[in-house]
Amino acid sequence: MHTKTIAQLLDLLNKRECSSVELTQIFLDRIKRYDKSLNCFITLTEEMALAAAAVEDQKRAKGQHQFLSGIPIAHKDIFCTQGVKTSCGSKMLDNFISPYDATVVKNFKEAGTILLGKTNMDEFAMGSSNETSYYGPVRNPWDLKAVAGGSSGGSAAAVAASLSPGSTGTDTGGSIRQPAALCNVTGLKPTYGRVSRYGMVAFASSLDQGGPLAKTAEDCALMLQAMAGVDLKDSTSLDKPVPNYCATLNASLEGVRIGIPKEFFQAGLHPEVEASVQEAIKVLEKLGAKIKPISLPNTGLAVPTYYVIAPAEASSNLSRFDGVRFGYRCHEPKNLDDLYKRSRTEGFGAEVKRRILIGTYVLSAGYFDAYYIQAQKVRKLITNDFQEAFREVDIILGPTTPTPAFNLGEKSNDPVSMYLCDIYTINVNLAGLPALSMPGGFVNNRPTGLQLIGNYFEEAKLLNVAHQFQQITDWHAKTPTIFEESLS
Amino acid sequence: MSIEWETVIGLEIHVQLMTKTKLFSGAATEYGAAPNVQACGIDIGLPGVLPVLNEAALTMAIKFGLSIGANIAHKSVFARKNYFYPDLPKGYQISQFEHPIVQGGSILFDLEGGARKHVNITRAHLEEDAGKSLHEDFDGFSGIDLNRAGIPLIEIVSEPELRSAKEAVAYLKAIHTLVRYLEISDGNMQEGSFRCDANVSIRPKGEAKLGTRAEIKNVNSFRFVEKAINYEINRQIDILENNGTITQETRLYDANKDETRSMRTKEEANDYRYFPDPDLLPVIVEKEFIERVRTTLPELPREKAERFAKDYALSVYDANVLTSTRELADFFEATLKASNGSEAKLCANWVMGELLGALNKTSLDISNSPISAERLAKLVERMSDKTISGKIAKSIFDKLWTSTDSVDEIIEKDGLKQVTDNSAIEAIIDKVIAENPTQTQDYKSGKDKLFGFFVGQVMKASQGKANPDLVNELLKQKLS
CATH class of the missing domain: 1.10.10.410 (Arc Repressor Mutant, subunit A)
Incomplete structure (x- = not known):
């Protein structure tokens, strides 16, 4: 039961072959059994979940159900959830019970989903390995020595280990796609502005975007359907009609032009990851797609550009965590300065502090033009690269990450090498484009991901290509065997 | 030896806009509520919340810009001004920095003695107010009241073209009158709806280069502005004449001691690390929108005063007094209109003399006048048609103040009709x-x-x- 997709579970619920309470219990039991070794969840909302499931079952009996009624999911602990701890993976918010729901949370409630719990993440979404979490790292379900990726590591690992049929994540520089790739799940970062950021604890406001992680592209389509849409509470959300994402999943790929950027296949790319992309190209050609080599000449500038803009915004976004109104406050502050200094020193972890320092520096008088303004100019160049490319192709294909999952602790003392994990994903955020990562094979039993990048608001096209790919491949259907013991 | 000094003053005026809700949230803005009851999640800066611009505030800022003949920016940008203070919930204030909504413009106003002054305005930008820190009653702690946090302000920055404390006050009053005419602010200084920072420097007369300035923060009455600036001018002259140098700094005016004191020097000043707020898109204002706002502009104080002087043959002084608020001007015109062809000067004398005098004595506002324009008009009319003399009219005025009887009823009852037989x-x-x-x-x-x-x-x-x-x-x- 637990390995079924959301689409399959919906079918069972609709045919009354199982109830939402039963489903919810199955996943809660799996979490209790397996999460000790994985550490996907920061908070389990068991009572709330079972009560909500019972309500959804009643609604379904009366024919009043919504399109995702009764489906258990998990939210990344960055989404404010009313009455539930929303920690953002930080000691700073370990005591923070959100008094309100994020729009994404509200949308999923209204769609009838059941919240199993809140998933582990890198502190304030800053990290690519989930090792910066105050609650400890998430382990990769395929190999417990390996990282699950980050920052949505808990969300990706929970889906991979079938602890939840789907989960939400956020992606600022690759934080949905990279852990999706490393854990063998499908993850979608929508166009900037497609999904409301209201109630999503901000890391870098101009880059952050929420999206789904699930076993298949079809499940991502179902979840995105619930998430997407304009929100009057988010001035950066865009008022564009939301298409029916499932309706176009089966469109033919005949004549679809897929671009392969040469810059994604240079030094640093693991040869077996490259081989998996080449395999995928053959599959897509078989499906009728036309493959074209393209160039994104400014790809190499993406990481340094990102590490100016994202920390700049973060340094300001994280100023509100000052120990005055909510969150962590140091013990017996001597005066105001002491309150600020110790609350922030004790409440934030090392990576968060590093980025606040970088961000504060690049925004400072005398450095602002050389860093921040310059980075914005380069951002424009990177955006233009994509716009040039999309004149010739419909979709861009490449690897999601240069390598499969690395070992826990392997890069934690080398921030730059950690930052380079996001080399293929970051430029997408800088340009605000939608992109998807889907399973593409394994290297020594560790999964690798394929990344599809689309033009603005082309989520439906990405999901269509991924779904068609998943109809004739089975990488996405593979599950880590260590979590397949039956529960009796 | 004595150098003749020239004073150079520029003012930054913070005007609280009269919107029902805050600049970026739906919380109420009413004054005087219990602490923190008018602060929603957005105002207290909860994790995850986002600002949404209040269009009414934008409209008011545009209205102000149009009233001073400024350029209304097609594209203006909200920026974050970053600094830590407990009553600044987000750790930054949302303001406008490089691209303010109102750019340029000027204002003309009368000085004492009949001279006129023209002052250029650099810019006016929209920003949110901070909360309030309460340092008493908390036994070693400070209390924070965030009701004011997020209330919309426009900051109006003048060019350094004011040359004395009196000129500064006259300018301040002209802006005060203007924003109340526009009905974009109640201008209440006690409640902090209208406050001002003064940049003051001096230089030898004839010198083109500006002297080092001191900024006097947050002075909240016309009288204190004049006193603070005069104190500051004398302090600076004293220093320079004793071969000292002026430090660029922020100073605070202490009304009790009538002096300014140093708050922080330039070196101690914050680096605000301004950058465009990524949570808010640039504000694009289309020409059609600006023109729609223009149609809502009332007759401005300057225009009204000129019209009064011309159409009603009033002195400049009378015209200025009568147009000092829109309500008073309206009251005068209503009186004149209802007075059945009485002389404007007679109406003006009664509005400015007896009525304003009585209102002042009882601390009442023109809008709460116990004598309506219609009743005062009848009184004036009865003087004009010689039913009563001016002297009798004064005694009737006193009766009108406390009773609801009409002028004619009082004349009849008290047998006050003038004998013309x-x-x-x-x-x-x-x-x-x-x-x-x-x-x-x-x-x-x-x-x-x-x-x-x-x-x-x-x-x-x-x-x-x-x-x-x-x-x-x-x-x-x-x-x-």
């Missing part, structure tokens, strides 16, 4: 002449001054009701 007045005159033979004799033998004595006696005998013109005329006949 020749025979009745003649009878009184005859009686007065008969009772004062000596004076009559003296007058007739050339003591002209005694004429006034006879007028007084006749008026007294008529209990003030005799028409003074008729009394004069008939007395002259009888005494000749």
Whole structure:
């Protein structure tokens, strides 16, 4: 039961072959059994979940159900959830019970989903390995020595280990796609502005975007359907009609032009990851797609550009965590300065502090033009690269990450090498484009991901290509065997 | 040796806009609520919340810009001003930095003694207010009230073109009058709706280069602005004349001691790390929108004063007093209109004299005047048609203040109608002449001054009701 997709579970619920309470219990039991070794969840909302499931079952009996009624999911602990701890993976918010729901949370409630719990993440979404979490790292379900990726590591690992049929994540520089790739799940970062950021604890406001992680592209389509849409509470959300994402999943790929950027296949790319992309190209050609080599000449500038803009915004976004109104406050502050200094020193972890320092520096008088303004100019160049490319192709294909999952602790003392994990994903955020990562094979039993990048608001096209790919491949259907013991 | 110093002043005025809700949230803005009850999640900076611009505030800022002939930016940008303070919930204030909504513009106003002054305005930008720190009553702690956090302000920055404390106050008053005319602010200084920072420097007269300035923060009354600036000018002259140098710094005015004190020097100043707020898109204002706002502009104080002077043949002084608030001007015009063709000057005298005097005495506002424009108009009308004299009118005015009777009812009830019947007045005159033979004799033998004595006696005998013109005329006949 637990390995079924959301689409399959919906079918069972609709045919009354199982109830939402039963489903919810199955996943809660799996979490209790397996999460000790994985550490996907920061908070389990068991009572709330079972009560909500019972309500959804009643609604379904009366024919009043919504399109995702009764489906258990998990939210990344960055989404404010009313009455539930929303920690953002930080000691700073370990005591923070959100008094309100994020729009994404509200949308999923209204769609009838059941919240199993809140998933582990890198502190304030800053990290690519989930090792910066105050609650400890998430382990990769395929190999417990390996990282699950980050920052949505808990969300990706929970889906991979079938602890939840789907989960939400956020992606600022690759934080949905990279852990999706490393854990063998499908993850979608929508166009900037497609999904409301209201109630999503901000890391870098101009880059952050929420999206789904699930076993298949079809499940991502179902979840995105619930998430997407304009929100009057988010001035950066865009008022564009939301298409029916499932309706176009089966469109033919005949004549679809897929671009392969040469810059994604240079030094640093693991040869077996490259081989998996080449395999995928053959599959897509078989499906009728036309493959074209393209160039994104400014790809190499993406990481340094990102590490100016994202920390700049973060340094300001994280100023509100000052120990005055909510969150962590140091013990017996001597005066105001002491309150600020110790609350922030004790409440934030090392990576968060590093980025606040970088961000504060690049925004400072005398450095602002050389860093921040310059980075914005380069951002424009990177955006233009994509716009040039999309004149010739419909979709861009490449690897999601240069390598499969690395070992826990392997890069934690080398921030730059950690930052380079996001080399293929970051430029997408800088340009605000939608992109998807889907399973593409394994290297020594560790999964690798394929990344599809689309033009603005082309989520439906990405999901269509991924779904068609998943109809004739089975990488996405593979599950880590260590979590397949039956529960009796 | 004595150098003649020239004072250079520029003002930054913070005007609280009269919107119902805050600049970026739906919380109420009403003054005087219990602490923190008008602060929602957005105002207290909860994790995950986002700002949404209040269009009413934008419209008000545009209205101000149009009233000073400024350029309304097609594209303006909200920026974050970053600094830590407990009453600044997000750790940054959302303001406008490089691209303010209102750019340029100017204002013309009268100075004492009839001179006029023209001051250019650099810019006016929209920003949110911070909360309030309360340092008493918390036993070693400070209390934070965030009701004010997020309330919309416009900050109006003038060019350094003011040359004395008096000019600065006149400018401040002109802006104060203007924003109240535009109905974008209540201008209440006690409640902090209208406050000002003054940048003050001095330089030898004739010198083109500006001197080092001190910024005096947050002065909240016209009187204190004048005193603070004058104190600061004298302090700076003292320093320079004793071969000292002025430090660029922020100073605080202490009204109790009537002095300014250093708050922080330039070196201690914050680096605000301004950058465009990524949570808010640039504000694009289309021409059509600006033109729609323009149609809502009222007649401005300057235009109104000029019209009053011209159309009603009033002095510049009278016109300025009557147009000092929109309510007063409206009251005057309503009085004039209802007064059945009475002279504007007579209406003006009564509005500015008796009425404003009585309102001041009782600390009432023109909008709460116990005497309506219509009742005052009737009183003026009865003077114009000679039903009553000015003297009687004053006593009726006092009665109007406390009763709801109409002017005519009071005249009727108290028998105050002016006597205009020749025979009745003649009878009184005859009686007065008969009772004062000596004076009559003296007058007739050339003591002209005694004429006034006879007028007084006749008026007294008529209990003030005799028409003074008729009394004069008939007395002259009888005494000749």
